Amino acid sequence: MSGDDLKRMAAARAVEAVTDGMRLGLGTGSTAHHFVALLGEKVRGGLKVTGVPTSEATRAQALAEGIPLTTLDETPGLDLTVDGADELDATLRLIKGGGGALLREKIVAAASTRMIVIADASKKVETLGRFALPIEVNPFGLEATRRAVAHVLETHGLPTTLRLRTAAKDKAFVTDGGHFILDAELGAIDAPEALAEALVAVPGVVEHGLFIGLATGAILAGDDGVVEYGTI
Numbered sequence: 001m002s003g004d005d006l007k008r009m010a011a012a013r014a015v016e017a018v019t020d021g022m023r024l025g026l027g028t029g030s031t032a033h034h035f036v037a038l039l040g041e042k043v044r045g046g047l048k049v050t051g052v053p054t055s056e057a058t059r060a061q062a063l064a065e066g067i068p069l070t071t072l073d074e075t076p077g078l079d080l081t082v083d084g085a086d087e088l089d090a091t092l093r094l095i096k097g098g099g100g101a102l103l104r105e106k107i108v109a110a111a112s113t114r115m116i117v118i119a120d121a122s123k124k125v126e127t128l129g130r131f132a133l134p135i136e137v138n139p140f141g142l143e144a145t146r147r148a149v150a151h152v153l154e155t156h157g158l159p160t161t162l163r164l165r166t167a168a169k170d171k172a173f174v175t176d177g178g179h180f181i182l183d184a185e186l187g188a189i190d191a192p193e194a195l196a197e198a199l200v201a202v203p204g205v206v207e208h209g210l211f212i213g214l215a216t217g218a219i220l221a222g223d224d225g226v227v228e229y230g231t232i
């Protein structure tokens with residue numbers, strides 16, 4: 001089975017957890033894309049939900065699918081967010097932001113009673129850090145912020161190389177919020193909670209891709225089938 005088939009399989013299981021009247025956070029990325037497409041089919045079949053998209057890309061997809069949308073200003077509390085992840089560990093700590101949507105994803109997940117992660121089974125790791133940690137920063141003072149972030153990494157015994165994420169033609173990638181992303185190749189993050197706290201304390205850091213205490217369940221699809229963790 002292809003990786004994309006596995007993502008769709010995980011998304012299909014998550015759609016089963018959606019019930020009439022739910023206020024949903026709609027994730028971003030290739031796995032969440034399957035979820036939004038499958039949810040759209042259900043909505044066209046009569047399911048009544050409202051969604052808050054976590055990116056402009058997901059907003060456009062959800063609108064095309066006919067999914068009614070709301071905002072966190074109109075609807076500050078959500079029942080369930082379904083989103084992909086770049087990595088997750090056994091305690092449902094995540095790295096997210098490979099697609100650059102981490103800030104809105106984290107705000108939406110934090111506003112949700114439940115968050116279900118959907119992914120192919122290859123995303124599960126023993127120790128977070130194989131995937132480069134995205135750190136979203138304000139463009140103002142980029143070099144000073146980069147130095148301060150490198151210092152935090154050094155004090156946590158981690159590699160300090162930070163790569164400014166680029167888009168087409170070597171231009172800096174710009175998030176939906178107008179920020180840049182520094183990707184940190186860390187290898188293994190032994191103390192994600194401490195690192196998360198230290199990173200948000202750096203002026204200029206808007207958010208980082210460590211999602212801790214947000215996911216309440218996970219659906220992972222592998223060649224042997226679907227495995228669920230936590231509460232679905």
Ligand SMILES: O=C[C@H](O)[C@H](O)[C@H](O)COP(=O)(O)O
Pocket residue numbers: 027028029030031032083084085086096097098099100101102105
């Ligand atoms: O910024 C992007 C998000 O955090 C995605 O949910 C994450 O990168 C996983 O994406 P995918 O499902 O495409 O692997």
